Amino acid sequence: MSMLHIVNKSPFERVAFDSCLAHASAGDAILMIEDAVVGAVDGSSFAGKVKAAMADKSVYVLGADLAARGLEGKAMEGVTIVDYAGFVDLTANNDSTQSWL
Amino acid sequence: MSTKNFLFVNRKAPYGTIYALESLEVVLISAAFEQNVSLAFIDDGVYQITKGQNSKGIGMKNFSPTYRALGDYDITKLYVSSESLAERGLTVDDLMELTYEDADDDYAEKPSIILANREEMAAMMAEQEVILSF
Numbered sequence: 001m002s003m004l005h006i007v008n009k010s011p012f013e014r015v016a017f018d019s020c021l022a023h024a025s026a027g028d029a030i031l032m033i034e035d036a037v038v039g040a041v042d043g044s045s046f047a048g049k050v051k052a053a054m055a056d057k058s059v060y061v062l063g064a065d066l067a068a069r070g071l072e073g074k075a076m077e078g079v080t081i082v083d084y085a086g087f088v089d090l091t092a093n094n095d096s097t098q099s100w101l
Numbered sequence: 102m103s104t105k106n107f108l109f110v111n112r113k114a115p116y117g118t119i120y121a122l123e124s125l126e127v128v129l130i131s132a133a134f135e136q137n138v139s140l141a142f143i144d145d146g147v148y149q150i151t152k153g154q155n156s157k158g159i160g161m162k163n164f165s166p167t168y169r170a171l172g173d174y175d176i177t178k179l180y181v182s183s184e185s186l187a188e189r190g191l192t193v194d195d196l197m198e199l200t201y202e203d204a205d206d207d208y209a210e211k212p213s214i215i216l217a218n219r220e221e222m223a224a225m226m227a228e229q230e231v232i233l234s235f
Contacts (some may be wrong), residue, residue: 001139002168004147008117010117012144013113013114013144032118034116035114035117035118038145038148041188041189043190044189044190045188046193050213055131064158064159065116065159067157067158068116068154068155068156068158068159069115069116069148070148070153070154071151072153073183074190075193076123
């Protein structure tokens with residue numbers, strides 16, 4: 001049973017992203033959208049936590065939200081950039097979803 | 102009308118919430134009142150002025166080019182937190198080149214962005230008379 005965790009808050013402003021990482025299980029998928037995409041940028045003080053999560057979870061980021069914030073091309077290695085169709089696929093390919101608002 | 106030192110503090114990323122756009126709107130309005138206006142970009146506010154923003158994919162208007170117009174409204178002091186940039190894996194090279202033409206110096210083009218650490222930011226804040234937070 002795998003779950004898709006959707007995060008939309010900046011990890012530098014709210015604890016939602018931290019909570020998500022703390023509650024996600026091995027084999028789950030994590031998708032960053034809206035303000036959460038800043039968590040995908042390499043070299044930040046939060047990047048280490050995302051890298052640690054990638055050990056046993058798959059991590060995705062919505063490309064359109066990265067581009068809007070001028071962060072396209074700054075995502076860390078190992079994070080998969082998806083489009084809206086990819087977002088739909090993630091919801092379909094996991095057994096359930098949880099939004100960390 | 103008397104002139105006061107106005108500071109707009111921007112601490113939110115753009116697009117996810119309306120704060121950044123609303124702040125910019127009020128900043129532009131304040132320019133009409135010929136006040137001494139400064140802007141501070143702290144915490145997630147630094148994302149407001151990253152270069153290369155392309156919001157086509159999210160169906161929202163890219164308002165970042167408007168920051169380039171601030172110089173024409175005599176808003177020439179944009180303080181950016183150096184710690185906030187570093188914490189986010191960003192450098193000043195990731196920001197737009199925001200400039201103004203200095204009327205007192207034969208309209209020479211000068212940078213509007215002032216990189217400031219917390220101590221310098223605090224000193225600048227202490228000089229303000231009206232502070233509006235977004």
